[in-house]
Amino acid sequence: MSSFGIDQARDVLAAQPFSTLIGARLSAYGPDGVSLEIPLRSELLQQFGFAHGGVLSYAADNAITFAAGTALGPSIVTTGFTIDYLRPAQGTLLRAHAHVVESTKRQGLCRCEIVVVAEDGSEKVCAAAQGGARLIEVSR
Template identity: 80%
Template structure:
């Protein structure tokens, strides 16, 4: 399995147009763990001023996939995930931390916790997700 480091993983994130659109950045990429952050701005909110559920789902999906990539290598795709929205997210920053729970040679199961960080630095868990990824042969 080819492993990539933090710089290469950051380049992968930067090559994703949607990740650039939401302003996502990779802050941690280490064995069995990845953390993504998204600075919150008006365009990422829904009509009540809370972070849109699609942004929370994106954060979970990508954090899970990056965490899985630490165990499986870079040629992977998400196989699916579930997310539970625990409370409305608001503040200045969204942080999604995913960890590998179990992995085989081709698949990984991960869990993700998403917190919103307020203006005063207070962190609140706003969502939790679980999902998986599998390695793919990109030469086909």
């Protein structure tokens, strides 16, 4: 288990220009998993008013990688993921919750469930994903 905490994870997220553009925020980060939230605004929707599939994919990708970071630390990248879209995401907020299924010293396998939150606070699962991340060497 990494000693990296939510404050450091939030700093990493804030250092990602695309995450800032999307408006993503971490609401949970720890051994029970990671929750990444994205407030839905008009720029993130497709022509029918649903969250664009690319936004759901981003949420899965980053939630999976941050979840792997709870086991491996911050120097990681996504190795790949699959996503299944279950229903159109129409609401005010996307919440991706991911957790580690298994990890080695160098890589982790994670699962992610994405829910859309309606104005009344009700939630519906709109997508599910599975993927992994592995350690990298970062030279600065």
